[in-house]
Amino acid sequence: xxxAVWGALGSAVATVFRLNDxxxxxxxxxxxxxxxxxxxxxxxxxxxxxATFISIAYRGKSLREISWLKFGxxxxxxxxxxxxxxMETMSxxxxxxxxxxxxxxxDIVLSTLFGGITAAGTMILAQHDEAKNPETVEGLLxxxxxxxxxxxxxxYRDTRIQSREARDRI
Numbered sequence: 747x748x749x750a751v752w753g754a755l756g757s758a759v760a761t762v763f764r765l766n767d768x769x770x771x772x773x774x775x776x777x778x779x780x781x782x783x784x785x786x787x788x789x790x791x792x793x794x795x796x797a798t799f800i801s802i803a804y805r806g807k808s809l810r811e812i813s814w815l816k817f818g819x820x821x822x823x824x825x826x827x828x829x830x831x832x833m834e835t836m837s838x839x840x841x842x843x844x845x846x847x848x849x850x851x852x853d854i855v856l857s858t859l860f861g862g863i864t865a866a867g868t869m870i871l872a873q874h875d876e877a878k879n880p881e882t883v884e885g886l887l888x889x890x891x892x893x894x895x896x897x898x899x900x901x902y903r904d905t906r907i908q909s910r911e912a913r914d915r916i
Contacts, residue, residue: 748796751864752789757782759856785860791832792825792861799824809876814869821865826858 761778765771799820804812830850837845 747868748793748864749786749790751867752792752860753782753786755782755860755863756785756789756856760785788829788832788857789860789864792828792857793864795828796821796824796861796865809869809873812869812873814866814873817869818862818866822858822862825861825864826854829857830854 757778759778760781761774764774764777767774769777800817803820830853833850833853834845837843
């Protein structure tokens with residue numbers, strides 16, 4: 747999800763930047779799409795880091811208990827720290843040394859913005875879906891079991907009931 751959102755946002759922003767540089771629209775769009783692909787990869791990596799963070803920070807909490815605003819702020823902070831750290835690490839690993847701050851400050855701003863938008867947006871969508879379709883884990887598992895069995899679901903249930911009844915008789 748993060749990769750797709752960051753790719754779309756990155757394509758739009760890069761295209762606007764290219765148009766601002768007076769590059770004709772077809773070239774600006776092509777460059778924007780290319781940048782969007784690269785930004786999407788960075789978004790996917792950042793999303794994986796954020797997923798690790800939230801699995802620890804929000805363990806045991808339901809969606810109703812989580813503030814979308816705090817979730818978005820957490821995504822912004824993590825993305826704003828993760829992306830430059832990743833860029834510096836990759837530069838050091840390839841022998842390029844540390845990248846000067848003035849060359850990555852724009853990346854920090856955009857990654858912070860994209861991280862906040864993506865985290866808050868996904869939480870709002872998840873909370874909206876949960877409110878619209880409240881379901882317990884047991885109900886979800888039952889529905890998945892029934893759907894996976896298809897037309898034979900009734901026969902499967904009858905067999906289970908018969909097995910229980912047979913055990914009770916013994």
